[in-house]
Amino acid sequence: xxxxxxxxxxxxxxxxxxxxxxxxxxxxxxxxxxxxxxxxxxxxxxxxxxxxxxxxxxxxxxxxxxxxxxxxxxxxxxxxxxxxxxxxxxxxxxxxxxxxxxxxxxxxxxxxxxxxxxxxxxxxxxxxxxxxxxxxxxxxxxxxxxxxxxxxxxxxxxxxxxxxxxxxxxxxxxxxxxxxxxxxxxxxxxxxxxxxxxxxxxxxxxxxxxxxxxxxxxxxxxxxxxxxxxxxxxxxxxxxxxxxxxxxxxxxxxxxxxxxxxxxxxxxxxxxxxxxxxxxxxxxxxxxxxxxxxxxxxxxxxxxxxxxxxxxxxxxxxxxxxxxxxxxxxxxxxxxxxxxxxxxxxxxxxxxxxxxxxxxxxxxxxxxxxxxxxxxxxxxxxxxxxxxxxxxxxxxxxxxxxxxxxxxxxxxxxxxxxxxxxxxxxxxxxxxxxxxxxxxxxxxxxxxxxxxxxxxxxxxxxxxxxxxxxxxxxxxxxxxxxxxxxxxxxxxxxxxxxxxxxxxxxxxxxxxxxxxxxxxxxxxxxxxxxxxxxxxxxxxxxxxxxxxxxxxxxxxxxxxxxxxxxxxxxxxxxxxxxxxxxxxxxxxxxxxxxxxxxxxxxxxxxxxxxxxxxxxxxxxxxxxxxxxxxxxxxxxxxxxxxxxxxxxxxxxxxxxxxxxxxxxxxxxxxxxxxxxxxxxxxxxxxxxxxxxxxxxxxxxxxxxxxxxxxxxxxxxxxxxxxxxxxxxxxxxxxxxxxxxxxxxxxxxxxxxxxxxxxxxxxxxxxxxxxxxxxxxxxxxxxxxxxxxxxxxxxxxxxxxxxxxxxxxxxxxxxxxxxxxxxxxxxxxxxxxxxxxxxxxxxxxxxxxxxxxxxxxxxxxxxxxxxxxxxxxxx
RNA sequence: GCGAGAGUGGCGGAACUGGUAGACGCACUGGACUUAGGAUCCAGCUCUGGUGACAGAGUGGGAGUUCGAGUCUCCCCUCUCGCACCA
Numbered sequence: 001x002x003x004x005x006x007x008x009x010x011x012x013x014x015x016x017x018x019x020x021x022x023x024x025x026x027x028x029x030x031x032x033x034x035x036x037x038x039x040x041x042x043x044x045x046x047x048x049x050x051x052x053x054x055x056x057x058x059x060x061x062x063x064x065x066x067x068x069x070x071x072x073x074x075x076x077x078x079x080x081x082x083x084x085x086x087x088x089x090x091x092x093x094x095x096x097x098x099x100x101x102x103x104x105x106x107x108x109x110x111x112x113x114x115x116x117x118x119x120x121x122x123x124x125x126x127x128x129x130x131x132x133x134x135x136x137x138x139x140x141x142x143x144x145x146x147x148x149x150x151x152x153x154x155x156x157x158x159x160x161x162x163x164x165x166x167x168x169x170x171x172x173x174x175x176x177x178x179x180x181x182x183x184x185x186x187x188x189x190x191x192x193x194x195x196x197x198x199x200x201x202x203x204x205x206x207x208x209x210x211x212x213x214x215x216x217x218x219x220x221x222x223x224x225x226x227x228x229x230x231x232x233x234x235x236x237x238x239x240x241x242x243x244x245x246x247x248x249x250x251x252x253x254x255x256x257x258x259x260x261x262x263x264x265x266x267x268x269x270x271x272x273x274x275x276x277x278x279x280x281x282x283x284x285x286x287x288x289x290x291x292x293x294x295x296x297x298x299x300x301x302x303x304x305x306x307x308x309x310x311x312x313x314x315x316x317x318x319x320x321x322x323x324x325x326x327x328x329x330x331x332x333x334x335x336x337x338x339x340x341x342x343x344x345x346x347x348x349x350x351x352x353x354x355x356x357x358x359x360x361x362x363x364x365x366x367x368x369x370x371x372x373x374x375x376x377x378x379x380x381x382x383x384x385x386x387x388x389x390x391x392x393x394x395x396x397x398x399x400x401x402x403x404x405x406x407x408x409x410x411x412x413x414x415x416x417x418x419x420x421x422x423x424x425x426x427x428x429x430x431x432x433x434x435x436x437x438x439x440x441x442x443x444x445x446x447x448x449x450x451x452x453x454x455x456x457x458x459x460x461x462x463x464x465x466x467x468x469x470x471x472x473x474x475x476x477x478x479x480x481x482x483x484x485x486x487x488x489x490x491x492x493x494x495x496x497x498x499x500x501x502x503x504x505x506x507x508x509x510x511x512x513x514x515x516x517x518x519x520x521x522x523x524x525x526x527x528x529x530x531x532x533x534x535x536x537x538x539x540x541x542x543x544x545x546x547x548x549x550x551x552x553x554x555x556x557x558x559x560x561x562x563x564x565x566x567x568x569x570x571x572x573x574x575x576x577x578x579x580x581x582x583x584x585x586x587x588x589x590x591x592x593x594x595x596x597x598x599x600x601x602x603x604x605x606x607x608x609x610x611x612x613x614x615x616x617x618x619x620x621x622x623x624x625x626x627x628x629x630x631x632x633x634x635x636x637x638x639x640x641x642x643x644x645x646x647x648x649x650x651x652x653x654x655x656x657x658x659x660x661x662x663x664x665x666x667x668x669x670x671x672x673x674x675x676x677x678x679x680x681x682x683x684x685x686x687x688x689x690x691x692x693x694x695x696x697x698x699x700x701x702x703x704x705x706x707x708x709x710x711x712x713x714x715x716x717x718x719x720x721x722x723x724x725x726x727x728x729x730x731x732x733x734x735x736x737x738x739x740x741x742x743x744x745x746x747x748x749x750x751x752x753x754x755x756x757x758x759x760x761x762x763x764x765x766x767x768x769x770x771x772x773x774x775x776x777x778x779x780x781x782x783x784x785x786x787x788x789x790x791x792x793x794x795x796x797x798x799x800x801x802x803x804x805x806x807x808x809x810x811x812x813x814x815x816x817x818x819x820x821x822x823x824x825x826x827x828x829x830x831x832x833x834x835x836x837x838x839x840x841x842x843x844x845x846x847x848x849x850x851x852x853x854x855x856x857x858x859x860x861x862x863x864x865x866x867x868x869x870x871x872x873x874x
Numbered sequence: 875g876c877g878a879g880a881g882u883g884g885c886g887g888a889a890c891u892g893g894u895a896g897a898c899g900c901a902c903u904g905g906a907c908u909u910a911g912g913a914u915c916c917a918g919c920u921c922u923g924g925u926g927a928c929a930g931a932g933u934g935g936g937a938g939u940u941c942g943a944g945u946c947u948c949c950c951c952u953c954u955c956g957c958a959c960c961a
Contacts, residue, residue, distance in 0.1 A: 215878055215956080222877065222957055229961085247961060260961090303959075328959040338961045346875095347959055420960060542956080647899075648886060654954090656886070660900050668899085674914085716890080726888065729898035736898090739915085818894050823942040825894055863941050869893055873941050 001680065001790040005673040007637025011782040015116055023796050024118045026074055028528040035071035036529050037063045038508055038568075040537030040545070041078045044104035044126075045085060048111040050577040050619055051538065053629050054645045054655060058574055058724070059536045060117045061646065064778035065718050067118070068802040074529050076511040077112065077119040079105050081128035083500045087432045091464050097432040098460050101128060111629070115638045116781050118798075123514045127503035132510065133434035134455030135520035136502060140437055141448040142559055148194050151446065154425060155264065155331075158186035164470070165429045185264075185289040190427035191436060191496070195551050199224050199419045201565070202550055211570030213652070216542045223543050225420025230404045232339060232413035234259060234312040237320055241267065243312055246334030246418050249344065250403045251396040253316050254388040255362035256339040257352070259323045260305060262331035263288040268308060271323060275309035281325060288327060303328050303351050314339075315412040316389065316403075326351060334418055342378065343370070349378040362387045363396050424548065426499040431462060431470045433497025441483035441491040449493075450484045456493065470495060504545055505552040508532055508567055523561065532568045539573040546571070572651060572722060579625040579657035581614035589614075589624040616656055627657055639780035640666045646724035646779055669783055672735055672772060676787050679765055682757065684792050688770060689763035693809050700764055703741055707768045708809035710734040714775045715802070724779065731775050738768055766791075774803050818869040819844045821853040837864040844870035 018024065028034075039059040042052055063075040079101075086097035093100070105126060112119070125132055143149045156165045159176040165188070176183050195202075203224045206217040229248035236243060243259060261268050263285045272281040284306045305326030314321055328347055329338050342352035342359040352359055359372040363383040370379055385391045391399045407413035427436065435456045437449040449456055459478050462471040472478055472495035483491035506520070512529045513522035537545075546568070553567045582590045584604035590611055595602045602611040619626045632641045643665040649655040689696075689704065696704050710730050717727035757765075770791065777784035777797050788797045812833060817840055819827040827849030831840065841862050844850055850872065857874035864870050 218878060219956055225957090225960070227960075245961075249961075326959095328961090330960070333960045340961085345961070347961080418960085420957095539955080650887085653880095653887090658886070658900075661886070664899055671914095721890090723888095725886095726898080729888075732898055816894085820893080820942070823893090823940090828894070861941060863893095865893060865942095869942090871893080871941050 001677065001786070003677060005670050005783075007639055007669075007782070008634075010786045011114070011116060011638050014782040014785045015113055017785070017795065018116075018118075019113075019121075021796070023798060024075065024120045025122055026072055026120055028525055029072050030528070032070065032072035034074065034529055035066045035534075036074045036532045037066065037534050038076070038511070038532045038536070040535070040541060041080050041504070041507060042108065043080045043083060043085070044101055044108055046104050046107070048108050048115075048629050050627055050629055050645075050657070053115060053641060054577055054651075055536060055538065055574055056112065056115070056117050057642045057645045058572070058651050058722070059534075060642075060781075061718065061724060061778040062534060062536075062722070063118050064781060064798060065802065067798050068774075068777070068800065070801065073118075074123075074511070075118055075120060076123040076125075076514075077117070077121070078123075078125035078507060078511070078514075079108075079127065080500065080504050080507075081105065081126040082133075082433045082497075082503060084430065084432070087430065087464060090432075096460065097464070098128070101126075101432075111633075114633055115629070115642065118781075123511050125507065125510055125514045127434075127500075127507065128432075128458075130455045130457050131517070133458075133498075133503065135510070136434055136498065136506070137437035137449070137454050137456055138451065139506075139520060139556075140498070141451070143193070143555060144438075144448055146559065148197070148555060149191060150194065151189055151191055153187045154190050154192075155185045156188050156190070157183050158188075159183050182290065185291075188427070188429075190425050191438075191494075192423040192425050193551070195424045195548075196419060196421055198551055198554050199226065199421050201554060202421075202547065205550070205566060209566065209571075212568075213571065213573055216539070216546065216571060216573060219542045220547055223421060223547065227418050227420075229416065229418060230407060230413050231335070231416050232315065232407060234315060234321075234339065236267075236271070236323070237311040237313060239310075241270075243267065243323070243337050244335045244413075245337045245339040246416065247339055248418075249341065249400075250407070250413075251385065251388075251391075251399045252341040252344045252362055253314070253339065253403060254385075254391075255341040255343050255360045256314050256321065257319075257342060257358040257360055258321050258340045259312055260326040260329045260338045260340055260351070261308070261323065262329040262336040263325050263327065264331040265325065265329070265336045268325045271308040271310035277307055277309040280306050281308055284325060291327075303347065303354065305351065305355070307355075315407075315410075322357070324351075324355075332422055333420065343372055343375070344378055344380055346378040346380065349375075360387060424499075424501075424551075426502055427496040428499055429470050430497050431458075431464060431472060433500060434458070434503065435472070436494040436496050436498055438494040439481060439483060439491050440494065441486065441488055443488055444483055444485040447483060447485045447491075453484075458497070470497070472497075501544060501548050505548040506556075508535075508549070509556075509562070520561070526562060530562065531564055531566060534570045534572065535568040536572045536574060538576070542573060574651045575649065575654040576618040577645075577655050577657060578616050578618050579627065580616045581623045581625045582611050583614055584609060584611045589622075591624045592627060594624075618654075619657070632662065636662055636666050637782075639783045640669060643669065643728065643780055647728045648725070650723055650725050652722075668732060668735075669780065671739075672776070673783075673787070675735065675738060676769060676773075676790065679769060680790055683762050683766040683769065684790075686759070686762045686766055688767035689760060691760070691763075693806075696760060696764065699741055700761060703737055703768055704764050705809050705812065706734055706737045707764075707771050708805040711771060711775065711803045711805040712810065715805070718778070727775075728779065731772055734768065734772060738765070738772075741765075771803050773797070774800060815867050817844070817867075819847055819850045820869060820871040821850060822873060823871060826850050826853050833867075837866065840864050840870050844872065 037059055039056050063073050066073045081101050086101045089100050090097040127133065140149060158165060159181060161179045161181040203221060203226055206221050209217055227248050229246060230250040232245050232247060232250065232253060234243045268281060268285060272278045305324040308323045308325055310323045311320040312323055329336065340348040342348040342357065343361045344363055361370045361372050362385060363379065364370055364386050365379060365381060365383045382396050385394045385396055385399045391402060404415045408415065435458055437454060437456045439447045439449060441447055459475060462475055464471055479492050479495055481491055481493050482489045509521045509526055513525040516522045549567050554565050556562045557565055582595050582602050584590050586607050586609060587604055590604055594605050595611060596605055604611045617623055617625060629641065640662060644662045647665060648661050693701060693704055713730040714727040717723040773784050773787045785795055785797050789795050814830045815833050816828060816830050818825060827847050829843060829847055831843055841864055854872060854874055859872060859874055861873040862870065
């Protein structure tokens with residue numbers, strides 16, 4: 001073993017060793033308990049960033065720990081390889097998305113291997129492989145057959161210049177992010193998954209996921225957004241049509257004095273047709289269709305609307321009320337129609353004030369009387385019904401039920417629930433995705449591609465369009481096909497691709513049998529490995545990805561392919577990796593390599609001017625506050641990088657980058673290394689201490705106890721709490737005790753210091769050093785393998801079982817007792833561990849330090865806490 | 875606005891079921907070893923007063939429960955995150 005710790009050579013050697021021996025390769029083995037550990041797979045964006053390093057390091061520690069605990073650990077890795085960045089990069093560089101993606105995968109795979117992660121690379125998958133998306137297409141068809149997927153016309157953000165659909169995030173202030181031209185709402189035929197059929201089940205099970213952070217389950221609950229209420233039908237005057245509204249406040253129906261429809265509501269043009277308001281209404285619809293969706297979502301957005309010219313009848317009062325179309329009515333929520341009760345809804349109130357509409361109070365607060373003519377805001381609290389016919393005098397909460405019953409009994413409406421969750425639109429007018437396996441035939445309609453013709457392979461020789469639209473619709477050899485049902489040769493393939501969230505909704509199942517070619521997965525393998533015991537990833541996926549995965553698992557269960565509903569038993573959402581930004585007055589944000597430091601003040605290397613520290617923010621290219629993991633690997637090695645990521649913060653919290661922190665980690669590893677270098681020659685050939693603690697005394701006994709305490713703490717911290725930071729600090733403490741035990745071994749000259757040691761001294765030291773190495777091994781695996789071997793162990797250290805602690809070693813024959821007087825710390829003493837409460841009391845009362853505070857005062861009470869403290873109340 | 879979480883030294887962060895607040899690390903200070911050290915080892919390091927032993931204050935602010943509160947309860951302030959014209 002080298003005198004000096006040289007991570008670079010060690011790490012490459014052990015990585016090669018693990019790979020040669022296939023240490024991380026696993027198979028289903030019913031004789032062992034399985035553990036499926038999964039980290040969210042990366043998008044192959046180019047190279048690994050610190051967020052990946054942190055995420056995968058956390059996972060790796062758990063995986064390696066579980067391996068040492070004897071579990072059969074499935075720990076796979078793959079690539080979420082479809083998506084827009086590949087297309088954009090391909091357009092920018094005039095290359096192909098596939099080439100770009102595969103190059104990135106190659107680069108990133110090498111990086112992951114350099115960090116020493118324990119993946120079973122034989123199970124690697126990439127979602128852009130036809131052998132992967134083949135089964136996704138197959139499932140799509142199965143879902144189509146069971147009517148779990150359907151097609152409808154829906155609005156999308158459309159950029160006419162780029163000829164493409166934009167995601168909401170790509171619309172900036174109503175303009176296209178790429179070309180800066182106006183974005184419109186366009187109706188397109190699109191495929192939808194009926195996730196709303198599962199809304200209730202997905203919601204109910206949120207409370208049955210004890211291993212998930214509550215934050216995530218509440219976010220999902222809010223996203224699903226179940227609200228109880230009623231549907232009420234308002235007949236339109238002089239028409240057979242009826243407007244159905246959804247409300248959660250049917251108790252206020254007597255106060256509904258007007259109606260608002262969403263601009264997209266199909267009745268709006270119809271109601272205004274031919275009337276004097278038609279022109280104005282159509283103008284309003286047009287204006288709204290051009291408006292950016294995100295701007296609509298701002299609360300301060302001015303409420304506006306226009307009268308359609310039509311009236312409908314409030315079914316409870318019989319009054320005719322005007323029908324408006326208004327910008328605050330959302331087509332996506334409820335029925336797209338709102339019964340407006342200005343007295344009891346703030347939004348309706350503002351609208352009524354603006355357009356001079358009636359305000360009728362139907363709920364009175366207790367002990368007060370509201371007067372609609374002087375109200376300045378809506379009264380939204382509970383109260384007593386008034387102006388509500390036979391329901392007057394009831395508490396409004398009671399009236400809710402009664403009115404709902406009345407509506408049902410008189411066929412005017414019904415009790416219902418409404419969800420915020422909408423069906424999942426998966427059609428993308430994009431190239432780099434999995435083709436939707438459907439064929440459109442003039443005669444037969446929409447026909448699925450026959451199973452034996454799957455996969456529908458995405459043509460890889462397509463030229464991308466300059467504007468970014470999909471080239472598939474102009475690729476005749478792809479598009480033109482024969483109808484599988486009638487043979488009509490003029491049929492056309494669907495040229496849309498699937499949302500990339502579809503691929504990531506089932507990849508965890510594919511890992512169980514990634515090469516299986518008779519189905520999505522081998523059911524036996526899935527039975528063995530699933531569910532995922534621990535899933536780890538960023539909180540940014542708390543809603544969509546996790547909800548979609550839960551949905552897919554339910555679909556597969558209902559189709560009979562799996563026998564469970566929930567894919568992920570435990571979930572850990574790790575925090576972000578952050579760093580302060582640095583900006584130059586002239587050049588804006590600066591990359592770390594564009595900054596030099598004079599003392600501690602940053603300076604711009606381009607102009608030499610002083611720069612400023614900005615806020616601590618998530619590492620991002622746009623803020624330029626990024627640290628390239630490659631640089632860390634070269635400078636410090638993988639183990640130090642891993643150690644820092646774990647030590648600087650608990651996993652669920654944000655981690656602030658600190659160069660000094662990394663150096664602290666390196667220093668610690670060097671410290672352990674030197675300890676090993678000094679001691680291995682004297683302890684390599686001896687056995688670890690196997691005797692009883694009673695054979696030891698003094699400092700040596702303390703070290704022995706510390707070894708076992710540390711083992712217990714580290715085991716708990718990793719296994720139950722994932723608090724790697726405190727686990728590491730516990731090992732640091734142990735190392736400090738080892739250094740302190742033989743102080744003559746400190747400093748430079750230690751030539752003679754380790755001779756003439758007693759057998760129990762070398763034995764305890766050997767056990768202690770072994771323990772340090774084993775406890776650290778999940779965190780710094782290369783380092784630990786190296787030292788383990790140097791200590792005479794056989795690699796890999798992963799096949800060594802996790803150290804056990806001896807409960808007997810944890811109990812000392814003395815205990816430290818704290819004395820409090822009136823709750824304040826006044827002294828401490830040690831006493832034999834078998835002393836009883838009375839002995840403690842006596843010892844405390846006669847303690848010199850305590851006496852000062854007791855003397856001359858009356859003792860009212862003495863509280864003794866077993867083995868801990870004595871509190872004297874005077 | 876609604877929902878969730880968090881406020882502890884100069885900094886990152888410890889403190890499991892209420893029981894020694896500040897573990898561990900960083901930074902800083904002093905010492906040792908040194909030709910030298912940004913290497914290493916040892917020591918100090920919440921604030922205030924005192925040379926000192928020691929005393930007092932102290933976990934965002936205010937009340938409360940308790941022998942005892944960072945931890946439990948109530949009110950308030952600040953920050954972060956998520957959802958947001960959801961009828």
